[in-house]
Amino acid sequence: GAVVSQHPSWVICKSGTSVKIECRSLDFQATTMFWYRQFPKQSLMLMATSNEGSKATYEQGVEKDKFLINHASLTLSTLTVTSAHPEDSSFYICSASGQGSSGGEQYFGPGTRLTVT
Amino acid sequence: SQKIEQNSEALNIQEGKTATLTCNYTNYSPAYLQWYRQDPGRGPVFLLLIRENEKEKRKERLKVTFDTTLKQSLFHITASQPADSATYLCAVYNFNKFYFGSGTKLNVKP
Numbered sequence: 001g002a003v004v005s006q007h008p009s010w011v012i013c014k015s016g017t018s019v020k021i022e023c024r025s026l027d028f029q030a031t032t033m034f035w036y037r038q039f040p041k042q043s044l045m046l047m048a049t050s051n052e053g054s055k056a057t058y059e060q061g062v063e064k065d066k067f068l069i070n071h072a073s074l075t076l077s078t079l080t081v082t083s084a085h086p087e088d089s090s091f092y093i094c095s096a097s098g099q100g101s102s103g104g105e106q107y108f109g110p111g112t113r114l115t116v117t
Numbered sequence: 118s119q120k121i122e123q124n125s126e127a128l129n130i131q132e133g134k135t136a137t138l139t140c141n142y143t144n145y146s147p148a149y150l151q152w153y154r155q156d157p158g159r160g161p162v163f164l165l166l167i168r169e170n171e172k173e174k175r176k177e178r179l180k181v182t183f184d185t186t187l188k189q190s191l192f193h194i195t196a197s198q199p200a201d202s203a204t205y206l207c208a209v210y211n212f213n214k215f216y217f218g219s220g221t222k223l224n225v226k227p
Contacts, residue, residue, distance in 0.1 A: 043218060044217040049214060108153075
């Protein structure tokens, strides 16, 4: 089946620093990648949708200058949390769809736990 | 916009019984609806997809139904096992994006 990886799986950073999270589709070409954040016992909240080679589309309320998304190739998308603050601490999950998904399935990465101190 | 409602209370059932989880959406009928399994600290895993013109879909011990009149999907796990214990998420696809419910936690007791 389609496999999506994320790196790192967890990260602790100091307030004011930037953190980059990578999302890779390992065995298929992801034409579209999605970035979500999830708080404990809550739903996944879509942050942005990115298509390879074009600018990401951000959801209302998500600061595009704070959460930089780059989808440089059909197998890699990155999310950079700039000038992180404690309220940015969350579980960030990417998903991908594309040639490996025939009916619209998304394949999720394992998630990245970000803790900002 | 779209709002997805899933029972926030955990569902506790005995091993071997059938678990039934409910997903309701409030507004527009989605092109398709999906169910995912999520274990603690992990990303969701895709289980089943059902389209708006389909009434029922099956995969091994899993069954999904879709009633556009009731704006509801039911997710069934037959002959449940302790290994089925997890949180199950419902997601609908509208307006070129996915809307997720907050999930229902299933506990299958041996």
